[in-house]
Amino acid sequence: MAGFTRAHEGDAHRLSLADHASAREALTRLHQTAQDCQAKVITSERPYFGDTAHAVAAALPGEWDVSIEHYPDRAVPSHLLDWVWEASPVLSTLGTYRVPGAAILRDGAGTELLLAERPWDGRYVVGTLLPSPDHLNVIGAGPRTVVAATAREAAADVRSRLLPEFEELVHLSRLREVQQDLDWVQSAEPGTVDAVEMDAALDRFLTHAPYLLAATRRSGTKPLAAGETAVLTRFETLLARAPAGASTRSGSEADGLDEALALWLEAGEDLLDVIRTATVSPVEETARPAITATTPPKPPAAVATGRTR
Incomplete structure (x- = not known):
């Protein structure tokens, strides 16, 4: 030792x-x-779980905060497992086993990972938690949970597979949510769209658009034609004048909102086509769900950078 x-x-x-x-x-x-203190001291060659959690966090890109959770009754809280977003029930099945603790890793930008030690074989499992509903409403299966024997292996798999899958699925969810709002507005009868609901849909667009545009500009994406680049530039210029948070603005900023609404309705479909061309392969995006003319979901009050449980 x-x-x-x-x-x-x-x-x-x-x-x-x-x-x-x-x-x-x-x-x-x-x-x-x-x-x-009537306590028991047990020696073990296995590293302390908290050290493992910090080792995984230190090997990930960016700055990550680590919170160690202790469960005196040796049961992962059900409300925490309800937040697990995974393609298969790897982490969520821990609710049926005795687990003394877990770790939550946060990058400060909305991504949260749950790290636990599998009780029957000692392997480490790492999965993602659902994005906060104030940030994005995701649907469908999540990223594949990582299962590894060491902290180094776990961190390598999180870097190479888990985080890219998470980012891709969040990106597709943003696209889907913006598309649903646009379809809803365009399919509504003239004069039937409530102003509050329209502002909510516009605010969701203004919330998601910076992330979608950033993904399109990222290195490694497909090259765009001059006309496609011009579409991106129009929206980037607009977003600099009309950030998200429509319900809290007034005065001169209202003019920016009117301009944003006009451009969104005029060229929103063109923008989504450009984003898909640059970032999404035909097999990555599932068929677009049917949209009915119902009241849109409540808009996010703000883009959350973390979640409280």
């Missing part, structure tokens, strides 16, 4: 074993304290 780790509420203290006398004294005090 390279060292001894003592953990409490997510914090860890590592005791070096290089000085045998000091290590022996510290372990003796720990043993005596454990007896006094």
